[in-house]
Amino acid sequence: MAFPLPRGTTPSEIGFLAEMEMVTVVPRQRLEGLELLGGPIEPLVPPRRASLPLWLALLLKRQRRANIMPPTWLHPEPLGLILEVESQHQDYKNAFSPPPPLPGQPSVRDHDAVPLARPQYTPDGGRYYASPPFLPQNTAQENVSPDELPALPFHWLEIGNMLLESASDDLVDSDQIRRLMKDLREVRLAKMRAGTDVLDAAATGGGGVALTGVGAMEVGEERGFLTGVVDNLRKIGASKEQARREQMAEQRANGGYDGAQDDEEEDYMEF
Structure with missing residues (x-):
């Protein structure tokens, strides 16, 4: 269920x-x-x-x-x-x-200061x-x-x-x-x-989506959209990778593959 x-x-x-x-x-x-x-x-x-x-x-x-x-x-x-x-x-x-x-912490706009959060303590002494x-x-x-x-x-x-x-x-x-x-x-x-390029990089393992300063309700409302875009981009990337592998296998079978394409597409293979 x-x-x-x-x-x-x-x-x-x-x-x-x-x-x-x-x-x-x-x-x-x-x-x-x-x-x-x-x-x-x-x-x-x-x-x-x-x-x-x-x-x-x-x-x-x-x-x-x-x-x-x-x-x-x-x-x-x-x-x-x-x-x-x-x-x-x-x-x-x-x-x-x-x-x-x-x-x-100092102001987030003070880049020279060291950000040190102040801990708090429970009645039992836990920090x-x-x-x-x-x-x-x-x-x-x-x-x-x-x-x-x-x-x-x-x-x-x-x-x-x-x-x-x-x-x-x-x-x-x-x-x-x-x-x-x-x-x-x-x-x-x-x-x-609008950050489709960032989402594309995140879907292929090239980074994450920066949400610093985004509010709780904004994250909750856009969670479905962002995760849906990343999932679809990941599926597209997987299908492209599968097609590339099939092309490489066909070239090997025909004797025309020399391994020179590995270096050109090495970055794309990293998920």
Whole structure:
């Protein structure tokens, strides 16, 4: 019996993971602290800001108990700058804008610095390195360098859509943000689908597909397309190789093969 679900993570599962991202809220009334599986939540005292998981922040927003402060990147100016870089900057013509640095790492644009991630520890003393959605990539930040290019977090598409749907009144010009996110998504998807040469090289063992800076939902949506193209290219390459081998065998049988073609097609034979 075939497995009924497609390969990879489904969009609903990706959205569920994104709901564990930490966001910044401004409570509208006092609320007692909570003991969650991800750790304790301190009591909420207005107007003091607090960091909460996205699912809890959306729940309090629907109950009108808190307002959600949009992440630093979810404003018209940063999104417009990222869209301009993605679509017009020569360095990112076939690449994606760099993601936010990991805790303890310098900016990904500082090529001279040594990237050293900062480890975290469990209550039992075990060491681990956090990854999205367990990184503060979507909290509101006050001190942002004007010279630093804004970065899209791993769950940017899911969080942006959730906040536009449930907390659009907390966003600055939500209509413009919605348009910019739509344009940015189309530009980035076009880049992923335009790399046929890279996919051809990956199918024949000549390299891989660089997805640095691509978001979780983007990977989930394009997984079927990318894997399908690579599989088809691999089949085409295998049929060409089989035809070449049959031609070589025929030349040997006729006495016309001298082995000189091996050097010319050596690179193609490597899968």
